[in-house]
Structures are given as C-alpha cells and as structure tokens.
Amino acid sequence: MERLQKILAGAGVASRRKCEELILGGKVQVNGETVTTLGTKADPAVDVITVGGKTIGAEKKIYIVFNKPKGVITSASDPQGRKIVTDYLKGITERLYPVGRLDYDTEGLLLLTNDGDFAHLLTHPKHHVPKTYHATVKGVPHGTELDKLKKGVMLEDGMTAPAEVEYQDIDPEQKHSTISITIYEGRNRQVRRMFDAIKHPVTKLKRISFGDLYLGNLKRGLYRHLTKEEIEGLLKQARIAGNKSAKGQADRSK
Structure with missing residues (x-):
C-alpha cells in the first residue's frame, strides 16, 4: 500500500504537488469512490x-546502467540545450532519473531509474555505497600523497572519509598517471577536489x-537493463x- 499522491506521481500523472491538488479537488477516485483526503493509501x-x-496503472519499474560520455549533462533537462543523459535512452518511454550524479566532464557508470525508493537508498549519505573511479592526473603522486587520500583530506566542506587508492598506470615520462580511487561519499566533484588537494589535478x-556493479564492456553512450540479481x-x-553506519553511530554515542 502506498500514498495515493505517490502512486499518481509514479504513474506519470503529474508532480507530487500537482497530484495532491488533484486529490483535494475531487478529481481522483479509488474503486469508484472519490477521495479527497491526502495520505489515503491504495494498492x-x-x-x-x-x-x-x-x-491509471502502476508504472513499470525501470533500472538501467548507462555508460555516460564526457560532455553530457546528468539531468532530465538543460536550459542551455546541451546533451543530457536521457537523449541516449532510445526505446524507453518511462521518465527516468539519475541515481546520484556525474559531472559534465566525467564519464562512466551512471544508474537511472523511476524507482524513488531505490534511488534514495543508494544515495543516502548513511549508506556509504562505494564508488570506484579511474582518475588520470597530472604527474605521479608519491605514495605519501596517496596516503593522505587514504586517511582523508580536508576540503572546504570538511574532511573526507578514508578512500581506497592504488596506482593503475604510470606514464613512462612521468607526465601523468592513472589512479584507482574508491570513495564512500557523494560530495559534489569530490574526486577532483581530493586530487586538487594533493596538487595533482584530474585531467x-x-x-x-x-557498489558491486561494474561498467564492464558496456560501450560509451549505450545502456542496458539491470538484472534482478543486480x-x-x-x-x-x-x-x-546503512546498518554498519547506524551501529557505528550508536557505539560512538556510548
């Protein structure tokens, strides 16, 4: 059972706020009876x-993984007319939303769905779902510099959580290197800012x-549906x- 306004919004009738107005205006019926009370639940x-x-019927839940190209906006629309991720979702009529974000210049794995509960669970700060990136940076950070990332570095919005970091590839001329970094947070442009903090900007x-979902051999600009197991x-x-986070908070409060 779900709140009626949530069902209507999920079915694409209108925004949640507009659906509430439709209910209050007596425009919605459940099993032939007009409902005007917000919070009424239905199945x-x-x-x-x-x-x-x-x-209206229940909207089919869609879960996809998309290999986002560089130069594409992680948004449902863009006032500047730039390419957005949904431009690549040919054949999908449902309205999908990104799970988290990748900035304009970042490429790779992006989840999209119309399941708000799924998106909320994966992006809520307390759940700390790991995300791994390959960052090509200027120069070759010394091991002591990578150790700073492993312990956490101070950014303008506070200290980062410890990250997992290792060398992936090093240019023979030492002009650049690729570092694998796994973070457990979702701050804006976090990986770029972390490498800026150790003076090795990301290129x-x-x-x-x-999480445990990998991009694999999915080609840039293409998507696929997640399996039930995924x-x-x-x-x-x-x-x-989330349970580990809650336990840790409880332990610290003792």
Whole structure:
C-alpha cells in the first residue's frame, strides 16, 4: 500500500504537488469512490484508480546502467540545450532519473531509474555505497600523497572519509598517471577536489563501478537493463552499509 499522491506521481500523472491538488479537488477516485483526503493509501495492483475518469496503472519499474560520455549533462533537462543523459535512452518511454550524479566532464557508470525508493537508498549519505573511479592526473603522486587520500583530506566542506587508492598506470615520462580511487561519499566533484588537494589535478575521470556493479564492456553512450540479481545485490549492499553506519553511530554515542 502506498500514498495515493505517490502512486499518481509514479504513474506519470503529474508532480507530487500537482497530484495532491488533484486529490483535494475531487478529481481522483479509488474503486469508484472519490477521495479527497491526502495520505489515503491504495494498492495499484489491486485497486482501480482513476483521474478525471481515466484509469491509471502502476508504472513499470525501470533500472538501467548507462555508460555516460564526457560532455553530457546528468539531468532530465538543460536550459542551455546541451546533451543530457536521457537523449541516449532510445526505446524507453518511462521518465527516468539519475541515481546520484556525474559531472559534465566525467564519464562512466551512471544508474537511472523511476524507482524513488531505490534511488534514495543508494544515495543516502548513511549508506556509504562505494564508488570506484579511474582518475588520470597530472604527474605521479608519491605514495605519501596517496596516503593522505587514504586517511582523508580536508576540503572546504570538511574532511573526507578514508578512500581506497592504488596506482593503475604510470606514464613512462612521468607526465601523468592513472589512479584507482574508491570513495564512500557523494560530495559534489569530490574526486577532483581530493586530487586538487594533493596538487595533482584530474585531467580525465571515469567511474567504473557503483557498489558491486561494474561498467564492464558496456560501450560509451549505450545502456542496458539491470538484472534482478543486480538490483537485489545493490539494495542488499546499501542496507548492510546503512546498518554498519547506524551501529557505528550508536557505539560512538556510548
């Protein structure tokens, strides 16, 4: 059972706020009876829900992984007319939203879905779902500099959580190197800012994994649907991380 306004919004009727207005205005019926009370719950798999005489059904849940190219906006729209991720989702009619973000110049693994609960669970700060990137940076950071990232570095919005860092590739002329870095937070442009903090700015950034889900050989600009096992695996990992976080907070408060 879900709140009626959430069902309507999920089915693409309108925004949550607009759906509330439709309910208050007497435009919504459940099993033939007009509902005007916000918070009324229904089951779209069982109940017949109509809006203005038109029957709506439960929206099919979609979960996809997309290999985002550089120079694409992680958004449902862009006032400047630049390419957005949904421009690449040919064949999908449902309205999807990104799970987290990749900035304009970052490429790689991006999840998209129309399941708000799924997105919330994976992006909530307390769940600490790991995300791994390959960062090509100027020069070759010394081991002591990478140790700073492993312990956490101070940024303008506070100290970062410890990261997992290792060399991936080093240019023979030492002009650049590629570092694999796994973070457990989701701050804005965090990886770039972390490498700026150790004086090795990022020139190329690619996310290769989100939790236990890897980009693999998915080509740039293409997407695929997640399997049931992959969806369940991500949810399980987020819940486990959330439980560990809650336990850690409880232990620190003793």
